[in-house]
Amino acid sequence: xxxxxxxxxxxxxxxxxxxxxxxxxxxxSGYINPFVYVAFLLSLPVSVKPWQMVLISFLTGAIMDSxxxxxxxxxxxxxxxxxxxxxxxxxxxxxxxxxxxxxPSISQKGIVWFTVYxxxxxxxxxxxxxxxxxxxxxxxFTTLLRVLLSTLVSLLLIVIGQLLFxxxxxTNG
Amino acid sequence: xxxxxxxxxxxxxxxxxxxLEIVSFVFIYRFNHYQKASFVxxxxxxxxxxxxxxxxxQEYFYLRSINDSLQMENARxxxxxxxxxxxxxFNLTQVNDTLYRQQYEYxxxxxxxxxxxxxxxxxxxxxxxxxxxxxxxxxxxxNGIVGIVMNASNHYCTVxxxxxxxxxISAKILKNGAFGSLVWDGMDPKFAYLRDVNxxxxxxxxxxxxxxxxxxxxxxxxPIGKIYAHSLDAGDNFHKIKVELNTNFSTVSTVYxxxxxxxxxxxxxxxxxxQK
Numbered sequence: 001x002x003x004x005x006x007x008x009x010x011x012x013x014x015x016x017x018x019x020x021x022x023x024x025x026x027x028x029s030g031y032i033n034p035f036v037y038v039a040f041l042l043s044l045p046v047s048v049k050p051w052q053m054v055l056i057s058f059l060t061g062a063i064m065d066s067x068x069x070x071x072x073x074x075x076x077x078x079x080x081x082x083x084x085x086x087x088x089x090x091x092x093x094x095x096x097x098x099x100x101x102x103x104p105s106i107s108q109k110g111i112v113w114f115t116v117y118x119x120x121x122x123x124x125x126x127x128x129x130x131x132x133x134x135x136x137x138x139x140x141f142t143t144l145l146r147v148l149l150s151t152l153v154s155l156l157l158i159v160i161g162q163l164l165f166x167x168x169x170x171t172n173g
Numbered sequence: 174x175x176x177x178x179x180x181x182x183x184x185x186x187x188x189x190x191x192x193l194e195i196v197s198f199v200f201i202y203r204f205n206h207y208q209k210a211s212f213v214x215x216x217x218x219x220x221x222x223x224x225x226x227x228x229x230x231q232e233y234f235y236l237r238s239i240n241d242s243l244q245m246e247n248a249r250x251x252x253x254x255x256x257x258x259x260x261x262x263f264n265l266t267q268v269n270d271t272l273y274r275q276q277y278e279y280x281x282x283x284x285x286x287x288x289x290x291x292x293x294x295x296x297x298x299x300x301x302x303x304x305x306x307x308x309x310x311x312x313x314x315x316n317g318i319v320g321i322v323m324n325a326s327n328h329y330c331t332v333x334x335x336x337x338x339x340x341x342i343s344a345k346i347l348k349n350g351a352f353g354s355l356v357w358d359g360m361d362p363k364f365a366y367l368r369d370v371n372x373x374x375x376x377x378x379x380x381x382x383x384x385x386x387x388x389x390x391x392x393x394x395x396p397i398g399k400i401y402a403h404s405l406d407a408g409d410n411f412h413k414i415k416v417e418l419n420t421n422f423s424t425v426s427t428v429y430x431x432x433x434x435x436x437x438x439x440x441x442x443x444x445x446x447x448q449k
Binding site for chain 2: 020021024026027028029030031032033050051054055058061065066067068069070071072073075076079080082083086130132133134135139142143146
């Protein structure tokens with residue numbers, strides 16, 4: 001239990017460092033601002049209790065907010081994503097998964113399942129984030145395009161990360 | 174009553190979600206409307222230490238270019254030194270000059286965190302209240318303007334970058350004095366747009382854009398950029414002007430914060446207009 005907690009804490013710190021030190025410095029275009037730290041929320045086990053899920057996502061957003069001086073933006077986005085994740089997983093996993101130690105990942109559920117899951121979750125996160133950032137509905141279609149493109153790039157980075165990470169984990173263990 | 178408690182108990186996750194979402198919206202609302210952003214003041218101490226460590230490391234990679242730009246600036250300043258002019262006077266007298274009072278002071282600062290790709294970009298500097306920095310002061314680099322100070326803690330301050338939805342800067346065209354407001358459209362950090370320039374004003378590409386004399390934040394005539402392209406749609410009253418910015422926001426590292434010593438006096442006298 002403690003070991004699990006530490007593993008996830010390390011994972012969160014690692015992903016935040018990747019986000020802040022690497023991904024935030026990539027200048028692809030004004031349309032593409034990927035956020036890969038959401039991979040932490042995506043990869044929490046299915047057995048996490050709903051209230052824990054909501055709180056964890058809120059706190060993750062708060063940490064991200066303090067590092068990007070945007071109070072509330074990431075909190076709102078992560079919170080919405082964490083809340084909707086509960087219902088998404090309830091609908092797409094079976095009883096066995098929910099009681100066991102199932103982790104929503106490529107190695108356990110396959111790449112197609114994970115891509116659909118990742119896309120919908122990241123899309124929700126980016127949708128809330130970018131529209132709150134612009135704070136209104138002017139530039140509506142530009143923002144929508146930014147949401148879509150950024151979602152695709154975030155998803156691509158997260159899928160690549162998962163493939164690398166889990167391949168090596170399998171060969172080692 | 175029991176039903177109500179049961180109802181809340183049954184959907185407690187939803188209510189928890191709702192409460193947290195409201196909390197974050199309150200943060201966003203306060204941040205957008207009051208510009209006080211107390212949240213940032215609380216966290217800036219911790220997060221700036223992190224960014225200082227990062228920027229200390231990164232600076233090594235840019236030492237050469239920083240050196241070059243500082244050297245160039247030194248050379249320029251040296252040419253403006255009193256000692257580099259030929260003195261034509263025979264006798265010097267000491268005068269307590271009451272005609273020329275210093276109006277602007279410049280505080281040098283280092284950029285410790287910066288972004289250019291987001292829609293709303295912010296910059297963090299390593300100088301704060303203890304060094305005399307307060308909100309609403311202008312920030313310039315050696316090439317041109319950078320932004321406006323938003324918050325200051327004791328040792329750090331956050332700057333609303335010119336590359337931000339909320340940043341509007343009063344600017345004018347140097348050659349004919351026509352003024353407009355400079356905004357960024359969120360696309361390319363090299364270009365911004367000058368709005369509200371009347372269609373009767375004649376324009377040329379490469380005309381120089383500088384700050385206007387209407388703001389208490391920037392002194393008049395600080396360079397901003399030059400006109401890259403301009404167009405006038407039929408029936409439109411204002412030019413569409415694309416401005417190529419002088420400041421390279423992705424590499425900016427040494428900046429100066431401008432303190433206007435007469436700001437309070439100007440704002441004080443302007444406030445009396447509204448009272449009548």
